[in-house]
Amino acid sequence: MNTRTGRFRPWIWAGVAGAVSGAVFVAAAELAAFLVAREASPFLAAGSFVIDVVPQWAKELAIELFGASDKLVLLITLGFAVLLAAVAAGILERWRRWAGVALFVVVGVVALITTTTRAEASPLSFIPPLVGAAAGVAFLKYSIAALGRWQSRTPHEEAGTGTDRRHFLVLTAVGALGAVIVGTGARIGSMATSSVAAARKALKLPAPVSTVTVPAGAELGIPGLSPLFTPNADFYRVDTALEVPSIDPGDWRLTIDGMVDKRVQLTFDQLLDLRLREYAITLTCVSNQVGGNLVGNARWLGVPVREVLALATPGRDADMVLSRSIDGFTASTPLEALTDPNRDAILAVAMNGEPLPLEHGFPVRMVVPGLYGYVSATKWLTELKVTTFAEDQAYWTPRGYSPRAPIKLSSRIDTPRIDKAIPVGPAKIAGVAWAQTVGIESVEVQIDGGRWQPATLAKAINSDTWVQWSLDWDAVSGNHTLAVRARDRNGELQEQQRTPIAPDGSTGWQSTLIRVA
Template structure:
């Protein structure tokens, strides 16, 4: 078998294994599917610089990029297994077994896993191995084409009679007698000088390719069907059935002029569909509110357990809060402002009554992800929420439905636990949340930052009046002023739009009389405490990027 056909056999076997595992995972949960389970393991184990590179390059599409990359690596690995199996079948089967074992290990080590989560990888691995055997040694294998001896030289004397067996089969040849079909390859190979007419029998080649088409198509149908079935088992219907209670304390009305409504400028309130999403979940957890429970436990005097209905029955407040990801680069868009509805965390923690020294609240997601939030900041009067609503509707599933944490003034990696099911009181000395062992700071207060939204980098502008505008933020401190400068010249004060509170970003604008040429625009903000934004450039790790956002434009 040629390397090309062998590689095709290996890839088809892998497709069968992955495709068949999907409908099995409908029964055991989407996180148990081999591709998702292994991808989740990659997310946890990949070096932090590579993870940040993926976020910087792909942004909110980083998970799709990871799954596509994992699939391509799997295809390359499967092709190699096919080539090895064509030489020694057992090598290919061992390779498939190893991948199935990796899928089992990845599925069983996820939070909340049980023995049934091994089933998709086991079933997929078994059928993948059977497929590889069928192509290499079974009914779909390629049959060799008959060999033909070399054409004898033209005789030098016409008196020499030709062989009665014909020019292509010398009379009395033992090979001809042993192989009437002319296929000595099956008996150990051709004699010297014999050549194959083709690499494989045309009929067996057609049978091989038909097998590839049928099995690959079946795998695709099984994979897509399993994905659709898993979607039907989701919680979209349960989310639509949720009726949010009216807030006991509604959000303040947006002041006139809070949103400048300029082209390219981010809106003051970010729509749910455009709100950034950064988390470690390759598949969005589907949490049924009917079975959801929240435990507040650990170093508390009064442990609490709440159902979703019990949480909804508590008095709720509604607040505008801007959330920001620690992975947001200077000038980046991993930030958004929304109107949140939820129960104040302070009230719940006061009721649980933390013990002395319990300086950390560990939020734990249904998928096992953790964040560590300073207990004192959740009880200092800021509008830290156990949120159930976002912009007037139940939380979107991708943003934490049914319940998530929202904490003003802290980066999401230490506060914004989505799909939250536990709040454990402990201490920073006793427990490191998910990102801390990976090199990030244990505490992540949001830094003062600003961004130019318009004009955009490399925009070509017309000389004359140009509106420069953007957003600035210093959640829970607020912004006192924003300044802009051109080509390193003097700083000019921008005009700040009104805001709802110090917990949201603010829009700003500045009128620039642009002159022809290449120009560099820079922006800086000063928070309400009078502390200016630092010009020092720093990467996102370990506790957030810093520096002045700079935009270069051309004026004609």
């Protein structure tokens, strides 16, 4: 075989060497992160950086297309981009000495910047990207040199021994396999939350001084209708954390500072000493489209935020609280919404009868009725800064969202569904509606553009939760259009006009096509 023509393609094998070098880069960085700075994975830091800089329209599109899988899609896309860059580095290094190394160095510098500038960065966060870059460069230089020796063999020499070819192929195979084993093992080790999970499992919360009373008739029990309380496993999750933060309750601290008479820091036990109460509250994401499922209702165990803020005594000129997560996310909540004695804004420690799930903010998160999550529902909470809207901006404000975002009056059809035909005859049209802090007065359904028919409302738990509704219908064969609208207890009718999610939540009546057969 002619080593310079025919079947031998130096640039292909150079690309393979580059790809394996990229894998070695990532694996070595993950191993270093596991050993010295678990928060400093360059790959996850790069993903977080993308989340931070992505434009608002791209964020909404990702949530609409992929839902809760948006972060997985991001990581897969990022991995593909890293692979392409590594392949390019291999080809460049084979073409011109040090060109591929230069590309690796650039990637290493970017990784160093994104890793060390994260909110959760530690003094050792610089080590993983440096170790990863050094390992990747070393493997790239060695493997490309081996490829060069293979290519330089004469046809007679190669046919006689094939030593250099085998050396290169074994080198890349071992490098790839080792990178997969080391990288995967290190990532699993870094993600392991066994100690925090064990602490959560062993956590014994004190009995609440008050509990939620669910009135008879609050649950209609109709197949296909959302349950009154959303199970924790089904509760929507939208946040900026690529990796769920792990916080031991014994290490957790909440700092209240800013425009306050005195700075206060609370431990988890001190928070529990403020006496827990149970609340039923519906949460809604601003990214929830008309008829969407980024909304859920739960029982929350917690203490009023106003009692916690009172320990520090907010200044009279303050009008906002900037809440901060351990991962750097911030939310801007009107101070009046947190201190209003008629609104149950809480610091929650439990959800549906168990300590908060790790992905829903364990050990402490905020839950504020009547405000979209991006301005109120901070998970993995670590700080409450009393300030002003003029002085501070939260995470999503400079990205095109309103700093104040009251939840819109909304209603949704759960059943029948567009993707599942129903039989001819008696049927139930059913769904949920919510108007937080006000409550739902009525729900109406329209069938095929006809008159609006009043639906039957279930008993409401309170004005902060959704309410189930249903309408009996004698379904006839064919395709039908169903629409729904609600009215709140102030007499306000749900907004008909469709508006986009940004800057403060979508509006519009849901209309859906269903099939009767």
